Amino acid sequence: MANRQRIGVLGASGYTGAELLRLLAGHSGVEIAFLTADRHAGKSMASVFPHLGSLKLPDLISISDVDWHAADVIFCALPHGTTQGVIKKLFEDAPEKRVIDLSADFRLNNLEIYEQWYGHAHQAPELQEEAVYGLTEVHRDTISRARLCANPGCYTTTAELPLIPLLAEGLIKNDEIIIDAKSGVSGAGRSENQSNLHTEVSEGTHAYGIGAHRHAPEIDQELSLAAREQITVGFTPHLMPMNRGILATIYVRLNREATVDDLRHCLASRYAEEAFVNVLAEGLAPSTRDVRGSNNCHIGVFVDRLPGRAILVSVTDNLVKGASGQAIQNMNVMCGLPETKGLEQVTLFP
Known part of the structure; x- marks a missing residue:
């Protein structure tokens, strides 16, 4: 027990908090020190999430009652816009802690862009300077030295993994990138919301955040770094009547004499040694059902019927x-643990 990382989870009563606990239950290198959930403070996890009832977990407490020194690593699964002040206070009291933030509060490097998209000034600009964007397969080295890791969004992870290597190698043009993405309802969180009711979501699908979704500048930021010039993508998310999953269909224009086979070979070579990214063979199409409950991303590459264009299909489990899962992957990197530890789950199917 002495060698285990002591874990705290802020916001443990949400879907991402519960998923952290489900996955960490299979991680032999950790023990749970505290769990917070202000509205459910004083309750057991079993009463909030019965599927976790067999686990020996501490009761939920308020953030104001947390002893930061009780944990080595803290996952922050609080709503967007609430995290900056909490983490600022955390580091003032316990600067040696490692934090993985699952909100969007530290993902955007440019403070002006953050304010434009989130409607308020950044509350911890000094911490933003040190925050490392947590797309593990791309930023592994800097994540390993980070104190604060900004875990990427679900849409962004699914889109960035296939696009970053292709842009870095100059195989696709920087303009005319169109990302058409679909998400399960759990991506909207667990709070009470009329638009997420069963009768509002089932038997239909709809686009939302059209031309204005907050993951767009995050995608622009990371793709621009890969291409070494400014990129603005077309991005439209859709809500699907399913619990889990992200499917992104991405339309790109080929660069110079590049072929679709070149794109597939580039991605297969880039991710050949990666445990969680699988580039499918020619003709195979990714499906959300094939990654459900796993930390995997499946990518397919296809010829478009329009000359000079290609279609990428990428899927992940949004939770x-x-x-x-990616938050735990980042924790493993930050703590010098095997990267796949706690994440060996095979996809749940059917």
């Missing part, structure tokens, strides 16, 4: 590789 795992799109959130809690």
